[in-house]
Amino acid sequence: MQLSNALDAINHIKPNQVETLADLLPLELIEEAYALTDTVTLRKRKLTLESTAWLLIGMAIYNDKSMADVVNMLDIVDREGKPFVAPSALTQRRKSLGESAMKSLFNCTQKHWNEKANHPHWNGLTLLGVDGVVWRTDDSEENNKAFTKPKNTQYPQVRMVCQMELSSHLISASAFDDYNVNEMVLAEKLIESTPDNSLTLFDRGFYSLGLLHKWQTTGSERHWLIPLKKNVQYEVIRSLGRNDKLVQLSSNPRARKLWPNLPKTLEARLVTRKINGKDYSVLTSMTNPMKYPSADIGDLYSHRWEIELGYREQKQYMLGNRLTLRSRLPELVKQELWGILLTYNLVRYQMVKMCHSLKGDYLPYQLSFNGGLAQIVRLLVGLPYSSPGAVPRQLKHFYCMAESLILAPRRGRSFPRTVKPRPQRYARNKNAAHLK
Numbered sequence: 555m556q557l558s559n560a561l562d563a564i565n566h567i568k569p570n571q572v573e574t575l576a577d578l579l580p581l582e583l584i585e586e587a588y589a590l591t592d593t594v595t596l597r598k599r600k601l602t603l604e605s606t607a608w609l610l611i612g613m614a615i616y617n618d619k620s621m622a623d624v625v626n627m628l629d630i631v632d633r634e635g636k637p638f639v640a641p642s643a644l645t646q647r648r649k650s651l652g653e654s655a656m657k658s659l660f661n662c663t664q665k666h667w668n669e670k671a672n673h674p675h676w677n678g679l680t681l682l683g684v685d686g687v688v689w690r691t692d693d694s695e696e697n698n699k700a701f702t703k704p705k706n707t708q709y710p711q712v713r714m715v716c717q718m719e720l721s722s723h724l725i726s727a728s729a730f731d732d733y734n735v736n737e738m739v740l741a742e743k744l745i746e747s748t749p750d751n752s753l754t755l756f757d758r759g760f761y762s763l764g765l766l767h768k769w770q771t772t773g774s775e776r777h778w779l780i781p782l783k784k785n786v787q788y789e790v791i792r793s794l795g796r797n798d799k800l801v802q803l804s805s806n807p808r809a810r811k812l813w814p815n816l817p818k819t820l821e822a823r824l825v826t827r828k829i830n831g832k833d834y835s836v837l838t839s840m841t842n843p844m845k846y847p848s849a850d851i852g853d854l855y856s857h858r859w860e861i862e863l864g865y866r867e868q869k870q871y872m873l874g875n876r877l878t879l880r881s882r883l884p885e886l887v888k889q890e891l892w893g894i895l896l897t898y899n900l901v902r903y904q905m906v907k908m909c910h911s912l913k914g915d916y917l918p919y920q921l922s923f924n925g926g927l928a929q930i931v932r933l934l935v936g937l938p939y940s941s942p943g944a945v946p947r948q949l950k951h952f953y954c955m956a957e958s959l960i961l962a963p964r965r966g967r968s969f970p971r972t973v974k975p976r977p978q979r980y981a982r983n984k985n986a987a988h989l990k
Contacts, residue, residue: 628934664725671722682754685862690879692709714740721919723902723918748773761783778838823843901930
């Protein structure tokens with residue numbers, strides 16, 4: 555039984571407290587996303603809209619398989635029941651789909667899943683994280699023309715900046731471009747999609763008064779928090795408490811030229827915390843000490859690390875340390891990246907639902923992503939060979955596995971972070987000290 559038939563058949567079989575497998579990627583969301591682009595013409599083609607979306611998801615899940623194997627494993631067929639095993643036919647369908655359709659599908663699904671996830675709040679604010687990551691593309695002639703090769707590397711690369719809800723690891727927005735494009739330029743593209751009543755945690759590399767001011771003033775109660783960079787000049791306006799000050803930051807003429815709405819001065823809050831005898835300071839737009847206590851703010855920044863763990867889950871667990879994207883054309887590279895983000899969110903949203911079925915107060919990031927991914931892969935592999943009547947039983951078993959995915963409490967860092975030495979071309983001779 556093919557995938558699309560199974561999804562349609564089980565829509566009429568709804569066991570108690572278990573939704574249908576179509577919830578993995580609702581067909582109405584695919585139709586809504588494609589209707590926003592020119593992709594609706596694909597309905598008349600042999601490869602269905604749903605099958606094209608699942609093809610890109612299969613590319614991310616079965617990253618070590620060929621395109622033909624992905625088609626066969628997911629039982630993707632055309633309207634005449636014939637499998638598309640010819641790589642040229644699959645590439646042509648992907649070209650017809652384009653990047654915009656997958657971007658639209660990602661945006662529709664993330665909005666739907668984030669609304670249904672019922673995220674926990676911190677003092678009425680949704681916790682978000684923003685950070686960048688680099689993806690390596692295939693060393694094809696077309697990719698070399700579109701993307702830059704960093705110094706001392708052999709592959710063209712793409713720079714990506716994502717926004718993540720930190721309790722669930724659901725990606726809510728993303729922007730990517732050539733490696734030479736600055737991360738702050740990409741972060742600016744995420745401002746419009748940032749929800750109101752939110753707090754975004756930045757790495758210190760995103761320190762820009764123009765970016766932070768626009769982030770704060772674009773919507774309502776859109777706050778930010780960022781570590782204090784070295785040599786940042788500020789003037790203390792007044793003390794709000796011990797290790798808690800209201801400060802004034804001054805912008806320079808160059809920044810005001812780049813950001814026309816940036817004022818000459820900007821008020822922020824400086825909170826300092828001592829850890830193991832060393833002072834750590836963060837700047838934030840949350841200047842109300844009654845609404846946002848300094849003791850709570852001091853513990854917040856450690857949660858920014860969740861987005862780093864999310865990138866590891868994508869690259870190491872989902873893609874199996876496959877460092878190079880498989881697409882050989884720039885437009886298909888971008889399409890593949892949207893497919894990776896969509897697949898990651900698909901797995902993460904199912905983990906949110908698993909977490910809701912557990913007894914106790916667990917957050918989705920406390921479940922094993924690797925285990926959740928394995929359960930979804932098992933479900934997808936068995937689906938083409940299952941009868942519709944057997945699917946509800948598989949779904950019930952799927953959500954019952956949530957308890958086995960609970961991770962042990964995280965250990966504190968035993969050693970400080972260090973920068974690894976750059977790999978050398980030649981092995982170092984440990985016995986050559988006498989030659990110095």
